[in-house]
Amino acid sequence: xxxxxxxxxxxxxxxxxxxxxxxxxxxxxxxxxGSEVGALRVDQLREGGLVWPVLESPPSPAFPYPAQALExxxxxxxxxxxxxxxxxxVDSVAVVTSSxxxxxxxxxxxxxxxxxxxxxxxxxxxxxxxxQLPVNYPVPSGG
Numbered sequence: 541x542x543x544x545x546x547x548x549x550x551x552x553x554x555x556x557x558x559x560x561x562x563x564x565x566x567x568x569x570x571x572x573x574g575s576e577v578g579a580l581r582v583d584q585l586r587e588g589g590l591v592w593p594v595l596e597s598p599p600s601p602a603f604p605y606p607a608q609a610l611e612x613x614x615x616x617x618x619x620x621x622x623x624x625x626x627x628x629x630v631d632s633v634a635v636v637t638s639s640x641x642x643x644x645x646x647x648x649x650x651x652x653x654x655x656x657x658x659x660x661x662x663x664x665x666x667x668x669x670x671x672q673l674p675v676n677y678p679v680p681s682g683g
Contacts, residue, residue: 593624593657593669603651605677606643614641615679618648622673626666628659639677648675 609615616639623632633652638645652673660669 589663591661593628593660593671596628596656596658602654603648603675603677605680606647608643609641609647609677610680612641613680614639614644615677616640616644617674617676618645620648620652620673620675621670622652623668623670624657624659625668626659628657628666630655630657631668636672644677647677651675
């Protein structure tokens with residue numbers, strides 16, 4: 541039902557995936573699961589449909605592995621909640637699930653802010669939408 545984008549950060553082993561939210565029930569923003577998609581209510585979606593955002597910027601520079609995390613052997617997955625504006629910029633980022641390492645969480649937030657998208661469209665009009673962005677920093681292998 542929605543696109544899944546899998547950008548890869550070159551040389552760092554960092555993976556990120558954009559999964560547009562299929563309903564507010566998975567985001568915790570309402571008590572009525574499935575009553576909205578991103579910033580749009582389900583009844584609005586029936587009129588004009590929704591075209592999901594598409595990643596335009598190359599992700600390679602967006603998620604470098606922080607040197608401090610490499611030195612410490614830290615790794616983990618961060619789940620971010622991002623808002624992609626009608627202009628295609630990430631204008632709000634929140635950590636939903638932490639990796640347990642502040643340096644990795646900060647790097648993921650900063651990387652998400654660098655991403656650029658062709659914005660979501662509703663009835664042909666660009667619109668803002670909320671999405672989840674998992675960012676994975678694998679534990680560095682010793683050696």
